[in-house]
Amino acid sequence: xxxxxxxxxxxxxxxxxxxxxxxxxxxxxxxxxxxxxxxxxxxxxxxxxxxxxxxxxxxxxxxxxxxxxxxxxxxxxxxxxxxxxxxxxxxxxxxxxxxxxxxxxxxxxxxxxxxxxxxxxxxxxxxxxxxxxxxxxxxxxxxxxxxxxxxxxxxxxxxxxxxxxxxxxxxxxxxxxxxxxxxxxxxxxxxxxxxxxxxxxxxxxxxxxxxxxxxxxxxxxxxxxxxxxxxxxxxxxxxxxxxxxxxxxxxxxxxxxxxxxxxxxxxxxxxxxxxxxxxxxxxxxxxxxxxxxxxxxxxxxxxxxxxxxxxxxxxxxxxxxxxxxxxxxxxxxxxxxxxxxxxxxxxxxxxxxxxxxxxxxxxxxxxxxxxxxxxxxxxxxxxxxxxxxxxxxxxxxxxxxxxxxxxxxxxxxxxxxxxxxxxxxxxxxxxxxxxxxxxxxxxxxxxxxxxxxxxxxxxxxxxxxxxxxxxxxxxxxxxxxxxxxxxxxxxxxxxxxxxxxxxxxxxxxxxxxxxxxxxxxxxxxxxxxxxxxxxxxxxxxxxxxxxxxxxxxxxxxxxxxxxxxxxxxxxxxxxxxxxxxxxxxxxxxxxxxxxxxxxxxxxxxxxxxxxxxxxxxxxxxxxxxxxxxxxxxxxxxxxxxxxxxxxxxxxxxxxxxxxxxxxxxxxxxxxxxxxxxxxxxxxxxxxxxxxxxxxxxxxxxx
Amino acid sequence: xxxxxxxxxxxxxxxxxxxxxxxxxxxxxxxxxxxxxxxxxxxxxxxxxxxxxxxxxxxxxxxxxxxxxxxxxxxxxxxxxxxxxxxxxxxxxxxxxxxxxxxxxxxxxxxxxxxxxxxxxxxxxxxxxxxxxxxxxxxxxxxxxxxxxxxxxxxxxxx
Numbered sequence: 001x002x003x004x005x006x007x008x009x010x011x012x013x014x015x016x017x018x019x020x021x022x023x024x025x026x027x028x029x030x031x032x033x034x035x036x037x038x039x040x041x042x043x044x045x046x047x048x049x050x051x052x053x054x055x056x057x058x059x060x061x062x063x064x065x066x067x068x069x070x071x072x073x074x075x076x077x078x079x080x081x082x083x084x085x086x087x088x089x090x091x092x093x094x095x096x097x098x099x100x101x102x103x104x105x106x107x108x109x110x111x112x113x114x115x116x117x118x119x120x121x122x123x124x125x126x127x128x129x130x131x132x133x134x135x136x137x138x139x140x141x142x143x144x145x146x147x148x149x150x151x152x153x154x155x156x157x158x159x160x161x162x163x164x165x166x167x168x169x170x171x172x173x174x175x176x177x178x179x180x181x182x183x184x185x186x187x188x189x190x191x192x193x194x195x196x197x198x199x200x201x202x203x204x205x206x207x208x209x210x211x212x213x214x215x216x217x218x219x220x221x222x223x224x225x226x227x228x229x230x231x232x233x234x235x236x237x238x239x240x241x242x243x244x245x246x247x248x249x250x251x252x253x254x255x256x257x258x259x260x261x262x263x264x265x266x267x268x269x270x271x272x273x274x275x276x277x278x279x280x281x282x283x284x285x286x287x288x289x290x291x292x293x294x295x296x297x298x299x300x301x302x303x304x305x306x307x308x309x310x311x312x313x314x315x316x317x318x319x320x321x322x323x324x325x326x327x328x329x330x331x332x333x334x335x336x337x338x339x340x341x342x343x344x345x346x347x348x349x350x351x352x353x354x355x356x357x358x359x360x361x362x363x364x365x366x367x368x369x370x371x372x373x374x375x376x377x378x379x380x381x382x383x384x385x386x387x388x389x390x391x392x393x394x395x396x397x398x399x400x401x402x403x404x405x406x407x408x409x410x411x412x413x414x415x416x417x418x419x420x421x422x423x424x425x426x427x428x429x430x431x432x433x434x435x436x437x438x439x440x441x442x443x444x445x446x447x448x449x450x451x452x453x454x455x456x457x458x459x460x461x462x463x464x465x466x467x468x469x470x471x472x473x474x475x476x477x478x479x480x481x482x483x484x485x486x487x488x489x490x491x492x493x494x495x496x497x498x499x500x501x502x503x504x505x506x507x508x509x510x511x512x513x514x515x516x517x518x519x520x521x522x523x524x525x526x527x528x529x530x531x532x533x534x535x536x537x538x539x540x541x542x543x544x545x546x547x548x549x550x551x552x553x554x555x556x557x558x559x560x561x562x563x564x565x566x567x568x569x570x571x572x573x574x575x576x577x578x579x580x581x582x583x584x585x586x587x588x589x590x591x592x593x594x595x596x597x598x599x600x601x602x603x604x605x606x607x608x609x610x611x612x613x614x615x616x617x618x619x620x621x622x623x624x625x626x627x628x629x630x631x632x633x634x635x636x637x638x639x640x641x642x643x644x645x646x647x648x649x650x651x652x653x654x655x656x657x658x659x660x661x662x663x664x665x666x667x668x669x670x671x672x673x674x675x676x677x678x679x680x681x682x683x684x685x686x687x688x689x690x691x692x693x694x695x696x697x698x699x700x701x702x
Numbered sequence: 703x704x705x706x707x708x709x710x711x712x713x714x715x716x717x718x719x720x721x722x723x724x725x726x727x728x729x730x731x732x733x734x735x736x737x738x739x740x741x742x743x744x745x746x747x748x749x750x751x752x753x754x755x756x757x758x759x760x761x762x763x764x765x766x767x768x769x770x771x772x773x774x775x776x777x778x779x780x781x782x783x784x785x786x787x788x789x790x791x792x793x794x795x796x797x798x799x800x801x802x803x804x805x806x807x808x809x810x811x812x813x814x815x816x817x818x819x820x821x822x823x824x825x826x827x828x829x830x831x832x833x834x835x836x837x838x839x840x841x842x843x844x845x846x847x848x849x850x851x852x853x854x855x856x857x858x859x860x861x
Binding site: 051052053054181182184185186188189190191192193194195197198200206245246247315316317318319364365366367369395397398603607608610611612613614615618636637638642643644645646648650651 | 720721724725728731732735736737738740741742743744745747748750777778779782787791794795798800801802803804805806807810828829830832833834835836837838839840841842843844845846
């Protein structure tokens with residue numbers, strides 16, 4: 001059965017952190033992934049983390065299914081360098097695809113081992129045994145049964161994962177595919193310790209970091225006698241205050257007399273687009289088909305447009321927090337990093353310790369949606385605990401989070417397209433200017449202590465995500481102009497460049513449709529060949545009532561993408577009302593059709609899609625980081641507003657399940673299509689074409 | 703210097719060690735060891751730190767503990783008993799009404815206050831009541847459904 005093609009067997013790049021077998025090669029024993037205790041509890045060790053998405057429940061379902069135990073018996077341990085395998089960073093909607101693959105095979109191997117043990121103990125052939133809910137029975141009289149716990153007797157499996165153990169077929173699934181309630185919610189809803197913010201260690205002190213006024217500022221003088229009730233730690237430009245009580249540490253940050261020399265001037269906000277286009281770049285043609293230039297020349301109509309993506313903040317509701325207990329030869333750090341092993345290596349460098357001496361334990365933060373301040377605060381706590389020799393808790397403030405977290409990068413997109421006289425797109429030239437979206441080692445504490453700027457990026461990626469489209473266009477060229485960085489600190493945020501690129505591509509498809517005088521839905525369908533793509537587009541349109549009349553001042557817009565051009569298919573229809581006098585946009589309703597292959601947990605999936613839609617609506621309508629000459633000025637919820645209850649649209653979701661297709665992830669895809677769907681709906685409602693995020697009333701009116 | 707204040711939290715009296723200007727949040731979390739009121743903004747704009755003062759939902763991140771000493775404080779921990787969850791908590795679990803859950807405390811406490819005053823809120827009234835509670839994950843629609851379910855549970859159980 002193992003070599004039958006199934007939903008999980010698709011091969012991706014071999015031998016990397018991003019291949020399905022990568023983690024199993026590093027941790028090839030069943031015992032690396034799960035243990036069965038004497039009481040029958042199945043403890044699962046996952047190197048992935050659950051950042052509040054509910055993915056731990058989906059992983060538990062996969063284990064329960066493949067091992068044949070009730071889900072109530074599964075306990076998840078996630079992200080602990082002392083206990084879980086190294087599965088790199090949790091990112092890119094890959095936890096189910098990669099983390100689920102590893103656990104599925106480990107569980108299947110464990111089940112086979114248990115069957116072999118039972119065959120021996122019950123003196124029955126393997127094919128005479130049946131497994132149900134952690135109990136193995138002989139299928140014929142005399143009735144004999146034995147439980148997993150009895151078979152294991154508290155021992156280990158001592159067995160390698162062969163990838164050959166029989167896997168269940170999707171039609172046999174009883175737990176995968178069910179809307180199993182989230183394992184973590186009851187705890188969170190009664191106030192049981194649930195977050196890194198709730199970690200308490202005996203003797204723990206409270207600390208805050210005293211931040212410079214702007215990045216790159218140098219310390220001129222400090223008066224350590226200006227604070228009471230707190231100890232000042234100074235290492236280069238890194239300054240911390242450590243106190244017995246949290247309010248003392250907070251007070252000390254205000255009292256401490258520090259003088260800084262600022263060294264950095266940023267480009268004017270209004271100049272940002274021109275600034276980005278002026279920077280030196282290394283260019284990468286990621287797609288070239290046919291002859292774009294000559295096709296553009298031959299086109300009967302040509303369209304050209306530029307689109308602008310601002311810096312945006314992860315804006316986690318709970319500012320970053322960590323607890324560290326660092327001794328000379330042993331350190332434990334509780335934090336909400338997305339990669340316990342990569343962070344451990346960075347902390348080893350920073351603390352001048354060996355990685356084996358450091359234990360990094362994942363404790364949930366508030367939802368993070370990418371690389372926010374979680375790693376930085378872990379380093380702050382580690383450095384301060386190291387300095388004072390006591391366990392230390394560091395809690396970032398709201399303004400600190402908004403000022404210092406790495407932002408989603410600003411990007412510039414320019415598109416040229418050409419139509420033939422039937423209104424078909426015959427040429428498309430796409431250019432995007434972007435820095436890499438995943439920053440390497442760049443812990444703030446390390447930069448402040450050493451006085452060194454972050455290392456230049458080693459990996460250029462992320463900004464090209466969904467720069468190419470899935471449309472059938474004979475002549476196309478997609479070029480990525482990589483900047484080595486931007487003045488503001490940036491890193492990964494949900495969908496990386498996928499959101500900005502899809503905003504540009506799908507707004508542009510609408511502009512081409514308008515130039516061709518063809519309905520935007522019909523126009524897209526003309527250029528799609530993949531049946532699953534057509535299926536989501538048609539489903540979204542039909543469910544939204546595409547083409548049916550709307551009140552005046554309202555309009556519908558559609559957008560489609562296949563995430564990363566090879567994963568989840570998503571189509572979004574937005575319905576908006578535009579007040580043409582004020583320019584205000586009210587998004588009334590959003591319909592999403594979503595196909596991510598096999599669905600593990602339909603309710604968890606709906607929750608992810610709803611979240612993606614509402615957050616990306618917020619990003620499209622309201623969100624941009626603002627600054628003056630060298631200071632972030634969007635420092636609170638008034639200056640960085642997000643969508644509120646009174647503004648949230650109705651969201652309707654059409655789930656398309658393909659149990660025979662790989663489960664390819666849902667953490668990000670429904671983010672990418674929202675902005676274009678809204679922009680296209682604004683155009684339909686008012687004739688205004690907005691090409692710059694966020695869609696402020698001023699921009700809609702202009 | 704200790705404030706010599708006493709506050710009543712979840713039916714029990716506690717001597718406060720913090721100075722009287724210390725925001726209630728830090729006393730609840732660090733002196734009483736409660737987990738539910740969370741720090742979110744420190745400026746009463748996000749609602750993660752919401753508790754009940756009497757029957758009213760208040761934000762605890764700026765409120766000086768001395769001002770909170772005037773009434774009975776209830777936190778999420780105090781809504782349920784060991785035997786039974788509060789209908790609002792049950793409704794939130796039944797509707798799976800969160801993603802990360804960090805804002806959940808504020809949503810549940812604000813809902814409890816809303817329903818004690820208005821047992822049958824309309825969608826519009828729910829959105830209005832929760833408008834100063836921010837959710838970044840986008841669980842809003844589930845939360846609205848949970849509030850309605852909580853109202854039904856109250857009615858059914860005559861709570």
